[in-house]
Amino acid sequence: MSPDMIVNILAATVVAGTPLLIVALGELICERSGVLNLGQEGMMLIGAVAGFAGVYASGSLLVGVIAGMAAGVGMSLLFGFMAITLAANQYAAGLALTIFGTGLSAFVGTDFVGKTIDGFTKLPIPFLSDIPVLGPVLFNHDLLVYVSLGLFVAVYVFLRHSRGGLLLRAVGESPESANANGLPVLLIRYLAVSFGGAMAGLAGAYLSLAYTPLWTEGMTAGRGWIALALVVFATWRPVRVLLGAYLFGLASILHLVLQGFGWDISPELLAMLPYGVTVIVLVLLSANPTRTRLHTPLSIGQPWRPSR
């Protein structure tokens, strides 16, 4: 394997990991507020089709990105209404969101199948992209890759060093005490869920505008679910989300790597790799339940309403 090839693989890993990073950062914030939204896959699909539709109708990538994010937020508010306002079972509500999003996106997207748009193109950062190895791996991508890294920094700083992050974590650990302290628990959870929706929409739009600038039914191919596993893998910490996203990104392009080695394996078997890797990683992580429990936001998955 030549050095060039390694650089290419690493660059492709960053691109493949970007949608995972974006959606997982959103879900991380959401889960830190104590709400588990299993609807990531559905929100991503809606974001993907809305983003594509936006660009198709207007020709502007910005409109597409905004449309994708807005659609994601809209979906997440539906979830929020059920899971937060009505205190419904979060598992069921999230599943409903995914089933609904899959159906709605396929329905809306029928007209867009086979259509093409001008998607995001590479935007090398001057000087930085000339650095050997690091340049092409990190600084020779489309705009949204840089945005995703900015989002990572923002989420990291927000959680660790801001008052808002503290409030969010307080709500996630114990809504009861947060409420007793006068925090608007439901509002904070709504905000966290909406942020998750915006990120899932953006990640979906990334797929349909940058990764493969076209729309196909079910194009997220389980990335929303992998992102959920990723948050568990990261034990709810942003830095590990970043590393994990690229690890899973690598898993999803591994078939290209193996073909590069000249391995002759059927493409269908290779397509199992990211899902298989996810299962293996889950096994390795969950084998020690105490470790997971230590980092899990305490109130996660439990519906909560103010008692009065």
Add this chain to the structure above:
Amino acid sequence: MLSLERRQVDSRLMEYLSPVLALMLTIITGFLIFLGLDRDPVEGLRLFFIVPISDAVGVAELGLKAAPLLLCAAGLTICYRAKIWNIGAEGHFLMGAVGATIAALQFGEGTGFWILPVVLLAGIACGALWSAIAAFLKTHFHCNEILTTIMLNYIALNLLLYAVHGPLKDPYGFSFPQSAMFGDAALLPMLIPGTRLHIGLLFALLAAVAVGVLFARTFIGFQLKVLGEDEKAAEFAGFPRKRLIWFAFLVAGGMAGLAGAAEVTGPIGQLIPQVSPGYGYTAIIVVFLGRMRAIGLILASALLALTFLGGEMMQIGMNLPKAMTGLFQGLLLFYLLTCDAFIHYRIRLTRKHVTASAGTNTPLATQES
């Protein structure tokens, strides 16, 4: 102001009313969607919900689609009652189809009454084996079953694709990705001559009744219910948690596997990539809509089978995308969960100044409770 207030006792009425309300809301939304698409809404709804079952052949097709849904849903009910969130029915179904195909192809054109049972058992075994992976991961490695079963669904789909592109591909099939047609001895007998309805529907009805009996009459059913209601209580009572989890997974996998086997030995007669239009996922809606009870599951599976037929009718009759099926299914589940909230809560009209003077409210509230 409207506010939500916890009921003292859950409403039995709402529990049964909720699916009906959800269906009505879905139909109203459908009406609006047709209006929005500039189509005649009455005609649209008639095409979706009534035309598909307006003759005997249509009703038979409904049974044909309801059977796999009901089988998958019956199995999932066992899991969900115990709060085991098995989303893997789709994967179990696909593996059941693959397993039955492997068995059926061994027999070729051979004859013998025992061939069909062996083929179906192979399907059941493969489905159960696939769900056993998730059971093992849950009991031994504490893996979240939602994530493992979803991943296993994707892996199963790719295994199926691998099978029809590779080892199970029909050598005389003009390189289409599908298996050879099964011999007659490996095909399910028809239930109504002249239609495609086969005895798979009987298996499904039997499974639904069996699940009803399991929870109404047996100790295992009771233990599963307790495990779902309160895990601590189940532990104190000394119920074998791991064994119950295994039981739920294996039965669910076996039933969905049988559904997959019945699909390839029934209407299709060979293994094709599109063997499931998402039966395993739709079955989740059937479980919630059917209130996890035998009769409810049967009715709900018929309704959701209708959404598949209705979607096809949309394509033929109105030139609208078949994806309408998924849209209606999603709406139905959404409205159901929303209506379900009123099993535990009720809406209360409160006047502004009453809520504002919280101080006078509190003593009363304490007296009440």
